[in-house]
Amino acid sequence: MQDFIEFFSFTDANIRYVTLGSVLLAASSAVVGCFTLLRKRALVGDAVAHSVLPGVCLAFMLSGTKNPFILLIGAFVTGWLSLLVIDYITSRSRVKEDTAIGLVLSVFFGIGILMLTAIQQTGNAAQSGLDKFLFGSAASLIGEDLIAFGVVAVLLLVAVVVFYKELTLLCFDQAYARTIGFPVRGLELLLTTLTVFAVVVGIQAVGVVLMAAMLITPAAAARFWTENLKVMLVLAALIGAFSGIAGAFVSYTAPSMPTGPWIVLIVSMIAILSFALAPGRGWVARIMRQRRNKTRILEENLLKLLYQLGELRQDYGSARSLEELLERRNIPKKEALTGLRKLRRQGYLQKVESRWLLTPEGEKRGRRVVRLHRLWELYLTQYLNLASDHVHEDAETIEHIITPELEQRLIEELNYPDLDPHSARIP
Known part of the structure; x- marks a missing residue:
């Protein structure tokens, strides 16, 4: 009980940074993940998550600093490039999308590991902690990280609100959207950009390995509870936010427990309960x-x-x-x-x-x-x-x-x- 009171009083600055950062990351990723899920492109998040690693390494090599804004820019560039490569391979060859995703994921991630290894062998003291992008380290978030994540999270949510009608039509009836004159290609690029931003903003908390779960799992859980997209978006955001708080709390009460994996584990448990107990669509029902x-x-x-x-x-x-x-x-x-x-x-x-x-x-x-x-x-x-x-x-x-x-x-x-x-x- 004492740990509970100490944690939720938020008197410790580190608790505030970790909790608020986790909530922003999880909620914003979940909202964008809803559109990715509805477009049946769930594996794209996994490809982007693994493809941002070379961007992070390249940004560090060029700047020599671990400034979160610079690292996010590098991650965004290679994450966005990976989606363009997937689309190019799919449209210009007989290779199916899932195969293209597997190819891009493995190649980009392999390049990232090679670059990370090269950085570690340079002896540069500033590279310490850079490998946390592999598995995440939400417990090490500081105020500078929080500002960067907050800006990106707000941009994601504002973009979803402003382009809600267009993104909804893109997900449910792309042919009709094209017929009535919507810029379908532009909307696809917008959704691609939002997906990359969502992945980029979450990798420092849960890492490239687990980020796909943060993007898709809350959306999948929310989908079982409603047929209304607006309700689904709100539910996914709430599930993501709750998982962020719960993961931070577990990490606080048991310091040896990493925050990111616990966030993913909790959201996965919520998803399993949703799959089983949701009225109408659950296994029990x-x-x-x-x-x-x-x-x-x-x-x-x-x-x-x-x-x-x-x-x-x-x-x-x-x-x-x-x-x-x-x-x-x-x-x-x-x-x-x-x-x-x-x-x-x-x-x-x-x-x-x-x-x-x-x-x-x-x-x-x-x-x-x-x-x-x-x-x-x-x-x-x-x-x-x-x-x-x-x-x-x-x-x-x-x-x-x-x-x-x-x-x-x-x-x-x-x-x-x-x-x-x-x-x-x-x-």
Whole structure:
């Protein structure tokens, strides 16, 4: 508790620098990462992150100083150059983008390692700590670094706000953007520049090896929670900011723990929880939805079966035994009993001794499923010219997902039919 109070009081200047720097880096990178993710160019961030190392080394060799602004300029130049090379290789050859990314990443990173090794062998005392760009060192951020990162982070956020409409259209409908006269190539260069800036501003905190995670992971986590881009941007920024604060706190309470890797680890944990628990798109929600759909299909199949038995004998008011149902349809006995009991609780069936009887509501629902099945069979034979003996399986699947609106449209398209392709009456 004492460490918690000391940390969040922000009385220590070093805590302020590290925390604010981490928040700025993580939040701004996450916002730009949303557009990179939506354009399906997630690997580009990794390529840029590895390609900035030779720029950092070259800037140091030319200036002889570790001034963050000079190093950022060098990193920006080679990062931007790497994206131009990727685009050039992709457009001028048969090499696919992922292959081009791998080539550029390895070549630029190899050059960076060679330059870093050469600098270390010169004996220049000023080069001490330059290798921190490989793995990051957020705990060593100072006021000068914070100013540089703050300027870049603000530029990134302002650019996203100003060009939000254009970037959104570029991500979702590039052809339409070109049709209405948007400068698509210019917007692509703008997004490229923002991506490079986001990577460049984050490498000192988490390093070139982990920077791709900072760019993409918060965006991927936010994507699972919403379908709205504005909400996604805010969520990604909040996830990135929280990860920055949490990583700095862990590093403060356990000085041997590096800040950058902990930021990445925390944002990855948030992403995993999002993948699992997000409503609608998460694993848990998907499993529950699949179970609900499976249960509904079983229930509708049982009601349809009972209705068809009544239709066959022109007697909807008689109770049927479980054996009669299983003779007509291959349903596991345990599943059939579970479904029948649930339908009874819902008021669709009544149990008379050991036999099952449709209630008026159950008969109505069973009739609708039969009607949808036969309408779809008729539609497939009339409009797709399928043979009548080849449409049953398709109808078995589609009958469970036809909405009332689509049902009405089918009836109108088929001119209010009375019989299906097998001359059975459509109820």
